[in-house]
Amino acid sequence: MSKSRAVRDYLETLALFEEDLYLPREQSIRKSDATVPRELKALEGAVSPLPASLAEFEQSICNCVRCALGQTRTKFVFGDGDAKARVVFVGEAPGHDEDQTGIPFVGRAGQLLNDMLAEVGIxxxxxxxxxxxxxxxxxxxxxxxxxxxxxxxxxxxxxxLISPEIVVCLGKHAANELLGTDLPMKDLRGRVMPWEGMKLLVTYHPAYYLRNMSQKVHGDADFKLLRSLL
Ligand code: SF4
Known part of the structure; x- marks a missing residue:
């Protein structure tokens, strides 16, 4: 098929389905191995010198007791996912299920996050x-x-170390932490802001939607916006 014919078919399909066009399910958005790696730049306040890898860093801090939470936790919850990810989600703190398993976002809120990602094909x-x-x-x-x-x-x-293209803040604690602001969520949600050479998107924490399912429409819009950025 010629390129112009393929483009025309694509546009006709878009016109046909409009808003209801479904994205491919669970598509990987990992950085390509062929992508020229960006030079790692330590963010202000990062450990210096930067560790060689995420795994090495986790190993070096997994027994941390620098604050009192180190005495009461069951498991240290470092992070989960692709060390070459183009998108990093930042939540607030581990909950009960995360504390038990050592993996972030594994409870009901985690399942909802997985579902919302799958709905936009991520x-x-x-x-x-x-x-x-x-x-x-x-x-x-x-x-x-x-x-x-x-x-x-x-x-x-x-x-x-990950140097993502996009950071998604899940809730006000993550947004306030990274942006250094105490603006309310209504002023931050759904906005894409430049941050440390990356794009930063703020949305509600999935636990919020579990308590207010009628508000999930906003989260769905934010995740579609995220998809459009990739
Ligand atoms: S929350 Fe845990 S890892 Fe973080 S400073 Fe406190 S003890 Fe260390």
Whole structure:
């Protein structure tokens, strides 16, 4: 088939389906091995010198007790996913299921995140997921400012090593942590902002939709926006 014919067929298909055109399911968005690697730039506040790899970094901090959460956690929750991901999701802190398994976003909120990714054709394995804190605050209370400050170099080092194109903040704690703002979610959600040479998108935490399913339409819109950026 000629290129012009293929393009015409594609445009006709788009016109036919309009908003209902389905994206391919669970497509990998991993950086291509052929992609010329960007030179790793340590973000301000990252561990210096940068560790050689994410795995080496995890090994070096997995017994951290720099804040009190190190005494109460069951498991350290470093992060999960592709070390070459183009997209990194940042949540708040491990919850009960994450604390038990050592893997971020494995409970009901994690399942919803997986579903929302699949709905826009993104395979969870091709992104990277972590939290602002690596240890669970007791009773799932909000992270304390001193806990966030103590754990901050770890997140910044992870982002430096992965060097994604897009960072998605899941909820106000992640957004406030990375943007250094206390603006409310209504002023941040659904916006794409330049951040440290990357794009930063803010959306609600999936746990919010579990409590307010009528609001998930906003999350769906944000994930479509994310897909359009890739
Ligand atoms: S929350 Fe962060 S700083 Fe605190 S003990 Fe865990 S890894 Fe260390």
């Amino acid at each position: 395979d969870r394995k091709s992104v990277y997921i972590c939290n602002t804190l690596k240890c669970r605050p007791p009773g799932n209370r909000d992270p304390l400012p001193e806990e966030k400050a103590t754990c901050r170099p770890y997140l910044r080092t992870q982002l430096s």
